[in-house]
Amino acid sequence: MDLTTILIQLLNSVQYGLLLFLISSGLTLVFGIMGVINLAHGAMYMIGAYLAYAFVEWSGSFSVALLLGIPVMLVVGIIIERFLIDHLYKKDHLFQVLLTFGLILILNDLQSLIWGNDTHGVPIPEVLSGSITLTDTMQYPVYRLTVSAICLVLALGMYWVIQKTRLGMTIRAGASNREMVEALGINVRTLFTIIFAAGVALAGLGGMISAPLSSVYPGMGDSVLIICLVVVVIGGIGSIKGAFWGAMLIGLVSTFGPILIPSLASVMVYLVMAIVLLVKPRGLFA
C-alpha cells in the first residue's frame, strides 16, 4: 500500500465516519434523553434515501430534494413519536424493541409497495460532480468532500445547540434527571417530540446525502442500523461525544480492515466492539 492509497483511504474513512456520526447521533440522542431505543432508525435512513431519489426524479434538483425531504422527515418523526413512541416511555425496553421492530417491517414493506424492489441510483448534483486534484496522481471527488463538510457543520451545530443554548441546557438536564426537569415546569412532552423528530431528520438527512454515493435499494436501512448500534455501543449509549469517536473508529476499521486483513473484513467491526466491551462494558464515553 503506497502513501497515496493510504491518504485516499484515510479521506474515505473520515468521510464514512462523519456520515456514520450524523446517523448515529440521532439514535444516541433519542436514547440518551428519552430513554427510547429506536430500531426503526435505519428505516428512517432508508426513507431519506428514497425521498431523495423520488424528489430528484420529480424536480431534477438535489437541493430541492433536500429542502422538501427534511420537512417530510420531521413530520414523519412527529407522527411516529405522537402516535407510537408516546406509549412506550414508561414501559420496558423490550416493548420499545418490539414496537420499533414492527415499525421496520411496516416501513420496509411500504417502501417496496411505493417504489418497488429495484435498485435505483441518484445522480451526483452537477455542481459537485467534479474532482479535486490533491497530488499529481491523486484526485478526490468533490461530492464526498461536501458530504464530509455537511456532516462536520452539523456536528459543530449540534455541539453548539447542546452546549450553548437554552434548549441544549434543557436537553442536557433532561438526560441526567428527567423528573427534576419536569418538576421545574419544563414541558418535557414537547421536548421529547422535538428530540425525536430531530433524530429522525438526522437519519433521513444521512440517507439523502449518501444516496448519490451508494445506490438506493430495499433493506438498505437494516445494515446501517446495525453499524449505528455498534457505533453507539462503542461510544457509550447516550453520549454524543462517544458517538463521534465511535463513528470515527468504525470508519477507520471498516476502510482499512478489509485491506489489512481481508479474511476478517465482514466481522472486523464486531470484533472491535467485543474488545471495547471487554475493556469497558459501558462504552468508551459513558
Add this chain to the structure above:
Amino acid sequence: MYNTPRSITLFLGFLFILLLCYPLYGDLIFGSKSSFYMQKLTTIIIFAILAMSLDLLVGVSGLVSMGHALFFGFAGYVLALISPEYDAANIWIVLPAVLASCAVIGLVVAFLTIKTSGIYFIMVTLAFGQMAFYFFNDSDFAGGSDGMYIMMKPAVMLGDIQLLNLESKQTIFYTSLACMALVYLILRMLLRSPFGQVLVGIHANEHRVKAIGYNTNHYKIVSFVIAATLAGLAGFLAATQYGFVNPSQLGWHTSGYALMMVIMGGAGTIFGPALGAFVFEILHSFFESFTDHWLMLMGTVMIAVVLFLPNGIGGALLEFVRKLEKKPVQAQDGEKSDG
C-alpha cells in the same frame, strides 16, 4: 409463576393431543394438502422450542436477547459442516456435537455480554447475532449467502436397528413434538429448582439477590448457556427437517420474530411462548396466503400486541382463569408485572 393453574394444564394437554393426533385427521380435513400442513406444523413446533428457550432468558431471567437466532442458525451450520457429504451422519455423534458447540458459543457470547444490562444487553446481543450472520454470509466454506445443504438426514441407529427414519415427514413431526414436550418439561423443572428461583429473583431485583450473597453473573451465564443449547436443539431439528441452512436463519429478523413469539404468548410462562409461536406462524401463513405484503400486516400485529396485549396470550389466559376461579390475587402477580 411456577404453578400453572389446572385448567390451563388441561387446555395445553388438549392442544397437545390435538397435535399428536394430526396424522389421524389431517387427511380428512385438508385432503391432499395434509402432508404440506404437517410440514408447516413441524416448522411451528420447532419455532415453539426456540421461543420457549428464549423465554428462559427474557421472561425468567430478564435478559432480553435480540440475538437468540444466532444459536438456532449456528446449530444448523454445525450439522451441515460435520455431516459427511454423501452419507448419513450418526445422530449419536452429531446431536451432542451440535448442542455442545452451541453451549460453547453461548458461553463465549454470555461471557462478553453478561456484564452489560438493559438496553446495552439488547444492542450487544443483536450485534453479535449480526456478526455471526456476516461471518456465514461472507464465508467460502459454508456456501456464503446461498447457505448449505444436508443431503442425507442423520441416521438414528441402535446397533444395526434403525430406531427412527428422519427422512419420513411424519417421523420428523413426532420427533419435533416429543422434543417440544421435553423442552417444556425441562424448563418447568428448571423453574421449580432452586437455580430457577434464583433466576426469577434476579429478574425481580438483582441487587437484593446479590446482597443475599449470590454471584448473579454466574447464574445469568448458566441460564444463557442453557437457552443457547435448547435453541441449538431447535436449530438442529430445523436443519434436519429442511436439509438446508442459510444465513438468514441467524439474522436479526429471526431473532426479532422469536422475541415476538415470546411476548405474544406471554413472557415468563414457558407455555405462553409456545402458544405465541403457533399464533404468530399461523397468522404469518394466513397473511401470506392472500397478499405479498404480509410483512406490513405482521408489523401491525406486533405493534398492536405491544400496545394492547403486553402480557401476551398466556398472561391473558392466566388472568381469565384467575377471575374465573375468583381467587385472591397471589404473590406471583408481583413477579409477573416486572416483566
